[in-house]
Amino acid sequence: MFGKGLIKGMWTTLKHLFEKDLTIQYPEEMPYLQDRYRGHLIYEIDKCTACNICARTCPNNVLHLESARNEATKKREVVTFSIDHQYCMFCNLCVEACPADCLHFNHHFELSEYVRDEIKVVYEGTPNLAPLQEDGKASLGELAEAKSSETSDDEDKKAKQINNMINAVKKNPVKVLSRYADSEEAAEILASILINDEAKLTRLVPIMLEDKEKAKKIANAFVNKELKDRAAEKGGEE
Numbered sequence: 191m192f193g194k195g196l197i198k199g200m201w202t203t204l205k206h207l208f209e210k211d212l213t214i215q216y217p218e219e220m221p222y223l224q225d226r227y228r229g230h231l232i233y234e235i236d237k238c239t240a241c242n243i244c245a246r247t248c249p250n251n252v253l254h255l256e257s258a259r260n261e262a263t264k265k266r267e268v269v270t271f272s273i274d275h276q277y278c279m280f281c282n283l284c285v286e287a288c289p290a291d292c293l294h295f296n297h298h299f300e301l302s303e304y305v306r307d308e309i310k311v312v313y314e315g316t317p318n319l320a321p322l323q324e325d326g327k328a329s330l331g332e333l334a335e336a337k338s339s340e341t342s343d344d345e346d347k348k349a350k351q352i353n354n355m356i357n358a359v360k361k362n363p364v365k366v367l368s369r370y371a372d373s374e375e376a377a378e379i380l381a382s383i384l385i386n387d388e389a390k391l392t393r394l395v396p397i398m399l400e401d402k403e404k405a406k407k408i409a410n411a412f413v414n415k416e417l418k419d420r421a422a423e424k425g426g427e428e
């Protein structure tokens with residue numbers, strides 16, 4: 191009927207006229223942000239163990255870590271850590287992967303800058319970590335020493351990676367293990383096996399880091415055996 195749509199439209203306008211405003215007068219008034227809002231990625235250098243897991247996890251190469259072994263402390267330390275915010279897609283993968291909880295998002299959402307270079311934030315760590323040899327004229331003894339130091343450095347790094355992965359599995363088992371299981375159900379079964387059996391966990395983790403396909407096969411075997419045991423147990427009860 192003529193005019194019916196107009197009246198309907200006017201009625202809708204009238205209804206909204208008396209409702210509470212949803213818009214705010216930004217920037218005078220700041221918006222309410224939910225607890226899990228992802229704004230600016232923050233890095234806590236004091237907690238960082240220089241394991242590089244975050245940089246390897248980031249799909250957009252936003253994070254870059256330079257580290258070196260500190261001969262005084264015998265530990266790997268951060269020299270510089272940079273976050274190139276312009277490429278970050280706020281996926282949170284780095285935050286979840288960091289075993290030392292050094293990364294988190296705050297509520298700062300005004301991320302634009304006048305100069306492109308200022309978008310990248312560089313954190314300075316321990317300065318002047320000395321390289322093993324500077325002039326390239328090291329003696330054979332020095333080279334051997336450097337080599338063995340490199341080897342032990344590699345071993346330290348590997349041990350740290352294994353430790354970090356074990357902690358990640360303990361902290362978030364299903365999520366981490368879903369990469370090595372065929373289904374979500376299999377990931378849950380695998381998680382319950384590894385959390386209750388430290389020996390299996392420490393056996394599987396180094397393989398997970400070195401050979402994903404092999405780790406998948408072993409994980410699959412663990413899950414199949416568990417399913418078989420459960421079926422046998424059920425059959426016995428009946």
Ligand code: SF4
Binds near residue numbers: 231248249253277282
């Ligand atoms: S949130 Fe995602 S894209 Fe951004 S730095 Fe972390 S892993 Fe990379």
Ligand code: SF4
Binds near residue numbers: 237244288
């Ligand atoms: S994962 Fe965490 S501890 Fe490891 S390098 Fe990144 S920020 Fe540092």
